[in-house]
Amino acid sequence: MDVVTRMVSERPVVIFSRSSCSMSHTVKSLFFEFGVNPAVYELDEISRGGEIEQALLRLGRNPIIPAVFIGGEFVGGANEIISLHLQRSLQPLLKNAGALWSLFNDFGVNPVVYELDEIPRGQEVEQVLTALGCGMVPAVFIGGELVGGTNEIMSLQLKRVLKPMLIRAGALWV
Incomplete structure (x- = not known):
């Protein structure tokens, strides 16, 4: 859990993802469209990916990815991010995080x-x-x-x- 806490505190927007996940790709594309430069950690490509995945699972995330943190706080996965976007709440949230x-x-x-x-x-x-x-x-x-x-x-x-x-x-x- 400490490794995830440290990682999400280092950047305003952090996305834990898998390179082959289409929903992760959709979420990342949405952030890039807004001009946000998130820290993206592809769990299938980094050395401690399995450990991070277990920590995300302990957060109650199922499915585990994508997992989006804004301003150090867990916001959710694809469903939550898309819902925030449709409600026009995502951009103000990103602005407040200093993305x-x-x-x-x-x-x-x-x-x-x-x-x-x-x-x-x-x-x-x-x-x-x-x-x-x-x-x-x-x-x-x-x-x-x-x-x-x-x-x-x-x-x-x-x-x-x-x-x-x-x-x-x-x-x-x-």
Whole structure:
């Protein structure tokens, strides 16, 4: 159980999967569509896969995979994730887990995050962001410039220009 606890605490979104499982593939694809970069552990490909599978079984998971953890908490398997998605509850859950920021953390960047619903004058900040043309949060600024939201950041990553942009802004050292 300790190995699972450690693994799920290291990243905002963790998926335990099997490479041959079609439901696992569906869940992973859904997360990737949202621009989430989850830690994916294929139990049939890693050395301690059997031990992890037994720990997941002790959590009461049957079937065991896929097993999705968000923010260190067990959320469920394919049925639960698809249900959350259909209820339009999955994206807010992922946002709260800081899934996009895991990409920056992977680079070694420690972004400043302002939760608009938790700071004084958050509504005013949101109005300014809307006036700047950023209708959705997260709104990501790099080097003082508005870059965009999740889609823009993931697009920059796929084009392999995000890291150089972070280096130029002085947010990342190489």
